[in-house]
Amino acid sequence: METVYIDKHADLVNECRNGSRKAQFEIYKLYATAMYNVALRIVNDDAEAEDVLQEAFLDAFNRIADFRQETTFGLWLKQIVINRSINYLRKRKMEMVSVDGVEIAEELETDFEETHLKVEAIKSAMAELPDGYRVVLSLYLFEGYDHEEIAHILKITENTSRTQYMRAKRKLNSLLVTKGVAR
Amino acid sequence: MSNKLEGFVRDNKREFEVKVPSDALWSKIEAELDKKKPVKKTFGMYQWMSIAAMLLLTVGVYFGYQYQKTNAEILVADINPGMGKKEVRFTSLIEEKRDSLQILAATDPALYKQFITDMGKLDNDYQELKRQLQTSPNKSLVGKAMMKNLEIQLQMISQQLYIINQVNQYKKEENSI
Numbered sequence: 001m002e003t004v005y006i007d008k009h010a011d012l013v014n015e016c017r018n019g020s021r022k023a024q025f026e027i028y029k030l031y032a033t034a035m036y037n038v039a040l041r042i043v044n045d046d047a048e049a050e051d052v053l054q055e056a057f058l059d060a061f062n063r064i065a066d067f068r069q070e071t072t073f074g075l076w077l078k079q080i081v082i083n084r085s086i087n088y089l090r091k092r093k094m095e096m097v098s099v100d101g102v103e104i105a106e107e108l109e110t111d112f113e114e115t116h117l118k119v120e121a122i123k124s125a126m127a128e129l130p131d132g133y134r135v136v137l138s139l140y141l142f143e144g145y146d147h148e149e150i151a152h153i154l155k156i157t158e159n160t161s162r163t164q165y166m167r168a169k170r171k172l173n174s175l176l177v178t179k180g181v182a183r
Numbered sequence: 184m185s186n187k188l189e190g191f192v193r194d195n196k197r198e199f200e201v202k203v204p205s206d207a208l209w210s211k212i213e214a215e216l217d218k219k220k221p222v223k224k225t226f227g228m229y230q231w232m233s234i235a236a237m238l239l240l241t242v243g244v245y246f247g248y249q250y251q252k253t254n255a256e257i258l259v260a261d262i263n264p265g266m267g268k269k270e271v272r273f274t275s276l277i278e279e280k281r282d283s284l285q286i287l288a289a290t291d292p293a294l295y296k297q298f299i300t301d302m303g304k305l306d307n308d309y310q311e312l313k314r315q316l317q318t319s320p321n322k323s324l325v326g327k328a329m330m331k332n333l334e335i336q337l338q339m340i341s342q343q344l345y346i347i348n349q350v351n352q353y354k355k356e357e358n359s360i
Contacts (some may be wrong), residue, residue, distance in 0.1 A: 021213070021216070023313075024216070025209065025213075028209055028212065032203070032204055032208070032209075033200060033202075033203050033204070034200060036202065036204040037199065037200040037202060040202060043184060046202075048207055049204075050204050050205060052206060053204055054211055054212055054215070057212050058212060058215050058216065061216060119195055119198045119199060122191075122199075123199065135209060141188070141189060142192060142196070143190050144200070169188060170189075
């Protein structure tokens, strides 16, 4: 999957710049599934994730002139997808509670029993997380952003991001436990 | 230990991404792409034109208003209503006497012309004062000067009428002899 993000599609991107519909379709086929899952993890709703995807691709194709080769096309597109997804969350009034200075010290790291780690279990537990927890968890865990980047994306402080992440992990664990996965 | 979740997700990321968007999505995107391209251009043009029109209108209204403001003449009546009444009375009297002067002086065009030029000088002064009134800081002083001017005009025209009468009388007497 990681190979997708290496810009071996520079030629395709350039054809898109010239408005080639075929190249646009190729790009869509390459990135649609990955981007759909990015959106889905954040908005937690199939239909909304599709809306996000549609808007993001349209946005990307219409603004492709703005895309400079400073980053790969995949990362650029992912940023658009994430921003659009977060906009959907904001419409839902996601609360990013600021918890600066609270509990930043020694939070006990949550231990995940190996047996709890089952893909389907984690997915369904994530779906049950509050929006604020899920978005931080998915950006850090799945999209590989660090807390500084997450703070920038969500317009919160780094500490808030860290705390949200730790709480999200703890909540996820307790959800996995109560679901009785592998017990 | 604490990185177990992170490690697990990293190792199994592929398995997390099994859901795919519906097949109809690309045709929706394609339809939007077809729609957007031509529409966007003409709409942009239209928008720019409407912005330009709005600007023009705003500027026009602004300057029109300014123009009107500078054009609004200050009248003596604005300074002092009493003076305004006086002005109206004087000017109508002068106008009246000027008419009778014209009739009486019909027999003596040279004299009439002389009278008219004398009156013209005074009237020019009056118009000059009227102009000064627009800008002068001491408006009541200018207003008073205007009244004085009208008074003199009235006196002068009365005298002219008197002279004309005398001349006519004299001519009559001469004819009767």
